[in-house]
Amino acid sequence: MKLTPDVLELDWSETAEKIKRFIRDYVVKSGAKGIVLGLSGGIDSCSTAALSALAIGGKNVLALMLPEKETYNAQDIKHAEIVVEKFGLRREKIDITPALKAFYNSIPVFDPEDNLCKGNIKARTRMIYIYYYANKFGMLVCGSSDKSEAMMGYFTKWGDMAADLSPIMDLYKTQVRKLARYIGIPKEIVTKPSSPALWPGQVAEEELGISYELLDLILHGLEHFMKTKEIANQLGIKKDVVEKVKKRWLYAEHKRRMPLTTKIEYRTVGADFRLPRSIY
Amino acid sequence: MKESFKIALAQLSCKRADKKKNFEKMENLITKAAEQNAELIIFPELSLTGYVVRDEIYNLAETIPGPSTKAMEHLAKKAGLYVIFGMPELSEKAKATIYNSAVLVGPEGFIGKYRKMYLPTHSVFEEKRYFRPGYEAVALNTKLGKLGLMICYDIFFPEVSRLTRLKGAMLIVCISASPAVRKAFFEALTVARAMENAAFLAYVNLVGIEDGLQFWGGSRLVGPNGKILAQAKYDDEDLVMCDVNYSDIKPVETFAPTLKDLRPELFDALKKSAEHL
Numbered sequence: 001m002k003l004t005p006d007v008l009e010l011d012w013s014e015t016a017e018k019i020k021r022f023i024r025d026y027v028v029k030s031g032a033k034g035i036v037l038g039l040s041g042g043i044d045s046c047s048t049a050a051l052s053a054l055a056i057g058g059k060n061v062l063a064l065m066l067p068e069k070e071t072y073n074a075q076d077i078k079h080a081e082i083v084v085e086k087f088g089l090r091r092e093k094i095d096i097t098p099a100l101k102a103f104y105n106s107i108p109v110f111d112p113e114d115n116l117c118k119g120n121i122k123a124r125t126r127m128i129y130i131y132y133y134a135n136k137f138g139m140l141v142c143g144s145s146d147k148s149e150a151m152m153g154y155f156t157k158w159g160d161m162a163a164d165l166s167p168i169m170d171l172y173k174t175q176v177r178k179l180a181r182y183i184g185i186p187k188e189i190v191t192k193p194s195s196p197a198l199w200p201g202q203v204a205e206e207e208l209g210i211s212y213e214l215l216d217l218i219l220h221g222l223e224h225f226m227k228t229k230e231i232a233n234q235l236g237i238k239k240d241v242v243e244k245v246k247k248r249w250l251y252a253e254h255k256r257r258m259p260l261t262t263k264i265e266y267r268t269v270g271a272d273f274r275l276p277r278s279i280y
Numbered sequence: 281m282k283e284s285f286k287i288a289l290a291q292l293s294c295k296r297a298d299k300k301k302n303f304e305k306m307e308n309l310i311t312k313a314a315e316q317n318a319e320l321i322i323f324p325e326l327s328l329t330g331y332v333v334r335d336e337i338y339n340l341a342e343t344i345p346g347p348s349t350k351a352m353e354h355l356a357k358k359a360g361l362y363v364i365f366g367m368p369e370l371s372e373k374a375k376a377t378i379y380n381s382a383v384l385v386g387p388e389g390f391i392g393k394y395r396k397m398y399l400p401t402h403s404v405f406e407e408k409r410y411f412r413p414g415y416e417a418v419a420l421n422t423k424l425g426k427l428g429l430m431i432c433y434d435i436f437f438p439e440v441s442r443l444t445r446l447k448g449a450m451l452i453v454c455i456s457a458s459p460a461v462r463k464a465f466f467e468a469l470t471v472a473r474a475m476e477n478a479a480f481l482a483y484v485n486l487v488g489i490e491d492g493l494q495f496w497g498g499s500r501l502v503g504p505n506g507k508i509l510a511q512a513k514y515d516d517e518d519l520v521m522c523d524v525n526y527s528d529i530k531p532v533e534t535f536a537p538t539l540k541d542l543r544p545e546l547f548d549a550l551k552k553s554a555e556h557l
Binding site for chain 2: 017018021022025026267273274275276277279
């Protein structure tokens with residue numbers, strides 16, 4: 001296989017149809033009243049919100065904008081509003097700063113300098129808000145994680161990955177960008193640098209230490225069982241870079257699975273209880 | 281034996297692990313097909329239960345003949361047509377040994393069954409975990425001639441359809457539960473299997489979404505010359521009526537005489553080579 005950007009090309013019309021069909025089918029069969037999702041104004045949540053609206057109608061999609069003081073970004077809010085307007089979504093904006101402060105103040109060992117631990121509180125707090133609306137109004141939580149993030153474990157465990165369905169999780173970030181353009185997400189949202197916005201100035205590609213264009217090709221190679229050496233040779237990069245990505249991908253498997261238990265009884269959750277997911 | 285007749289390709293989605301609902305759906309389609317003078321209706325692989333049922337298969341499997349095939353026999357008699365459908369078959373001699381089977385019933389009652397020989401256990405498929413493979417290709421006698429049966433991944437292996445053809449099948453039926461990523465394979469292989477055997481090939485695929493797998497439909501009847509005589513919708517349920525006319529076989533069999541030119545001695549070599557891959 002030749003690792004060129006072409007390998008990530010898909011028929012975007014067909015891909016959009018598949019995703020919309022998947023969302024519609026899941027909502028209808030589950031009997032849910034709609035979808036609720038966190039809308040940050042970033043490419044992933046904007047695309048997921050738009051696809052949800054195209055699938056089941058914007059009035060059945062509730063976008064929760066959950067900004068907080070430390071990472072407040074007026075441009076992101078503006079982008080979220082553009083998508084709300086364009087795709088006819090219902091929206092609610094809630095400042096989660098007071099809730100975060102309550103957590104910070106009540107954790108005896110809280111360390112304000114530890115960005116990662118603090119940032120995870122933000123992602124998990126947003127999850128609580130989103131699930132509250134889902135429970136209260138009989139809606140499904142729709143996740144916005146993409147395949148690059150999912151493979152790299154670049155998400156908060158039980159935070160932003162927590163969802164009932166995750167429609168774009170089999171598309172790499174660069175593929176999401178193309179799909180986003182296809183479904184009419186404005187260029188300014190598609191081209192801005194991605195950020196989980198867990199702390200001020202956080203930029204995904206800087207933190208990951210690699211551009212998504214390169215990362216996605218490495219991940220595509222790993223997905224197709226290519227050897228790290230071959231990937232490095234083809235992409236003209238050091239083998240160490242590929243090794244590092246591979247290591248991170250494998251290490252993060254614990255974040256993508258049910259919690260591990262040890263086998264004691266006849267059939268075990270997460271191991272050999274092999275049940276169909278929600279029989280509808 | 282009839283030389284020409286109408287068949288119905290019944291491309292449906294299933295309610296998983298709900299035999300009653302799926303049976304009712306099939307009953308409605310059988311009535312519709314009979315009204316349009318079809319003499320054979322074909323449903324997809326595991327159409328009685330849905331495809332992704334995992335451990336529930338142990339609660340769903342039945343012997344063949346058994347309650348579901350008896351009920352289907354009754355419908356076939358009432359409607360006066362042949363019915364092919366898929367279901368998990370429980371062995372009569374064991375308590376949890378299951379086959380992925382295709383069943384043929386008709387106006388004369390239960391006719392026969394085929395147990396899938398090639399069980400995909402790779403990618404998203406886990407059939408060998410649940411099913412025992414069959415050991416025999418079948419071509420079953422009907423008033424519509426001999427019908428060859430195969431199931432989904434069997435079509436990747438030319439020997440299955442070839443065996444049904446050598447047993448006398450002129451219409452080879454492949455019931456399927458194929459998710460979208462494999463469309464290109466099936467669209468090529470359905471044509472190839474028809475042409476290389478100078479036979480009609482009816483392919484009936486599932487639609488609907490089960491555990492994120494989107495079954496793509498695209499059921500079709502392929503003529504012995506490879507021409508697609510009928511094609512169902514992609515991704516949506518459909519009931520397609522089409523005509524089989526065995527007189528189309530002779531011109532193909534003379535033009536590309538693959539059966540006349542078969543070289544049995546090569547199969548011994550093939551067997552030896554396949555043992556040492």
